[in-house]
Amino acid sequence: MPDAPSINESADRKFAVDMPNILFATALAGWIAWYCWDAWHANSAMENMILILPVSTAGLLLYFFVIAGSIKRPSLAEIQSTPPHELMDRGVAIKIAGSMAMLAALVLAGPLIGFDVATFVYMLGMMAFLGERRILVLLFFPLLFSVAVIYCFGTLLATPLPVLIFRGQN
């Protein structure tokens, strides 16, 4: 994701268009509009819309301010001081995207295969993905951590978790 706005030249003038922000703000505005419609559709009574309607309206108005702020003509000084079109380092971007995917996998797999197994696999995979290469650390840290977490939550905190192996703890 670009950190700095891209600069599109038009005739003799330069405009900075913060496209990622426009896309995100549009997504937010879209959700706000949908939510307001959904609430209205569910029940248009005062009790149901008393906060949602005015706050949604304010949100949609703010959206236009955000968009207006995302398209501007910078001064010469600003152009000179802004670093050239910075993109996130490819390696870091891959690691962040991979971390997000693995988090999603843990969330979905935990209740299905048990948090004991899912935690072990996730810890091992994530540590290896982030650069851990010591085999003993890769094996024992996730193992000890998984056992400790399941024991603490299951026994000490009396919080039942879905597990596959450590059933005695819950």
Add this chain to the structure above:
Amino acid sequence: MLDLHALIAALHLLGSSWQPWAVVIPGILIGLLIHSVPGLTTSMALAICLPLIPYMNFLQALIFMTAMYAGSVFGVAIPAILLNVPGSAAAVGTTFDGFPMAKAGKHNEALGLALVASCFGQVVVYLLLLGLAGPIGAFALKLGPPEMLVLSLWGVTLIGTLSGRHLSRGLLAGVLGLLLGTVGVSARGVPRGTFGIDLLLDGIPVVPAIVGLFAAAELFNLVGREYIVDNLAQRQVKAIRILAGMREAFRHKTVMLRGAILGSCIGIIPGGHAIANLLSYSEARRVAKDPEKFGTGDPRGVLAAETANASSEGGSMATLLALGIPTGGATAVMLVAFSMQNITGGPSFMRDHADIVYAVILANLAQVAVLAVVGFAFIFAAGFVVKVRLRLLVPTILTLAVIGSYALSHDIAGPITLAVFAIIGWIMHKLDYPVQAAVVGLLLGRGAEGNLLRTYQMSGGNFGFLLTRPIAIVMFILLVASTTLPLVRSMRTAARKGKLKWNEEHS
């Protein structure tokens, strides 16, 4: 005012045996430990320990619960500083300068500052309570739905204007939070914004959402780095530097005192403790000669937020004792604990059991002294987080957050919420939308809707009714001023820059 007979009776009650005091250190440690796990809350810690209450005598139960409460008040600041993860909404303001200090290798000093601020805030509020418990209770009774509504809106707009470089993005984030806070079944009994998912009928699970927005999003940003603190020389945990931070705190007595008094006043209002730290931070920045330093690792930011956080929790205790009204999850569980000992808070309780009220206050004051020592040892241990490689720390914290979320919601709604909000939080962070505004909105959304509805019902649709609420009017004026002043200031700066630009292009 101070009832000397009751005070002496309270001292007699507390000094009758040393044994109940044996639970102070375990209580404080549990409070501190619980908040080192993202997703776990004070109310959860208190709730888990509730089954122990019937096995304790009254005094022991009282001291145990208040010790846990005291520990948790400070505990929330530790992950806020070290990991940018506020243990609760009350520590959001602490992240603003605490985490930049940690990233700059000043984690020891930041933790020392927070410890002193927390102890100071608690001492101030409990001293105030000792003398003014009755009048505070009477004042709290005058606050109704209109005041609470204005307070909620004030919190959201304040945080929206306070953080980030773009006012419109801050306010949009606040609006988003407010709306997200109302998702679920409405007062009319109809589901809104649930996408037909049953798990969302009760609304978006707030704690997992907060942990996702703050913690997970920040952890994604740390991916690719070796340590939280890059510089090896700065990656040290030294008691002497924690002490230096503690000494530094006393150079800013005015900031601490202002934060403590603000927090005490706001904390008595239901939901107030969530925004007391933000209002205090905002006020400290407003009166500072160099406000631009706030947000970059300024000790005054940590002190302002932390003193208000600590004192607001004491304020919540005042409302609990004086009115029998819990103003948050933690005080709600304490109310249950009190009732297990056949004690119910409220005006008659204040009148008939003033000795017990004073005993609670004095026990808290004594626990602050213990907290200073135990907290010091705890932060010394917690400071070693900066020495752990991020490739171990990131998966560890994320796993704890996911399991903590599951434990909190007892179903998959918690972990899914965490994951979704982690991604949203990361994008917001990248695009300079203040995540804090969305969090405060999310926290206050449902309450704001309820208070607006009750205000409407009280007024019968006649908005002239608001003119009969002077406290609400004053708060509304403050809301407008705190929103418009930064706007006017930024417009003036923009106009000045525009003038310079014009001169630059025409010279």
